Amino acid sequence: MSGLRERKKERTRQALSDAAVALFLARGFDAVSVAEIAEAADVSKPTLFRYFPAKEDLALHRFADHEDEAARVVAGRPAGDSPLDALRAHVLDGLARRDPVTGLCDHPAVLAYQRLLYGTPALVARMYAYQGRSEAALAKALGGDAVDARVAAGQIVAVLRILAEENVRRIGAGESADGLYEEAVAAVERAFAGLRRGLPYA
Incomplete structure (x- = not known):
């Protein structure tokens, strides 16, 4: 019931x-x-x-399911995969599926929503609060409340946000998702290579 x-x-x-x-x-x-x-x-x-x-939560409801997504990916990763391996694979899969969360989606309804979101200061501010909770959930999945886990989670969530925002920016400027795909994949690979060099989760 x-x-x-x-x-x-x-x-x-x-x-x-x-x-x-x-x-x-x-x-x-x-x-x-x-x-x-x-x-x-x-x-x-x-x-x-x-x-x-x-009121802001009404607009951002579609992000609610993604708030702890990175943490769920890390917690449910296959045996032998590092957290970064699992997150990299997850992001690349999202790009291939044109998941709107990756920013690599040029469906008109998604573009209209993104213009609303990024063009409204109150929604941008609220989205950062969501990302703060995403960091906390990921830190817990990485190892609890230790400072190292929190620092790592902050870096990972920032990288994911910046990658998505860059895709949104370029598609908003007129590029297509298909045309941008290979560059978006390359950006993910460079970003995760940098995370591996700087974090003890390779």
Whole structure:
């Protein structure tokens, strides 16, 4: 029963986020009120806030599943693979699939969402909070709260963010995902080679 309840909650959460993002894309993040989102989704404001404590979270819901992604990749890596080996393979797979999280995706709906995200200071600031939690989860997967694990996690998450942002920037400037793919792969290889030289996880 609890599984069914959780699935129902997630469907509601997704519907609320979808309604909000549609309004944000049409009119801009700052021009849309929480009351308007609640009305569009046919729920009360208190109900909306039970699912999303802040307006920014409505826009960033699609990032929620990715918040601990790097940690899950490290924790579930095959025997014999180092954390960096597993993360490198995961990123390369994402590029090949044109996963929007890698930034290497030129689907019009994804591009519109990315323009909203990177063009709204409040959402950029909120995204950094998500990345902070991603660092904490990855540090735990790497070895707990030790300073070395936290430093390593910070470097890895920063590298992943910069790689994705560069892909977003170039596709936003008019390049295609297919045309950029080989350069994006090469950038991943250089970045992970640098991490291996600087981190004890090769």
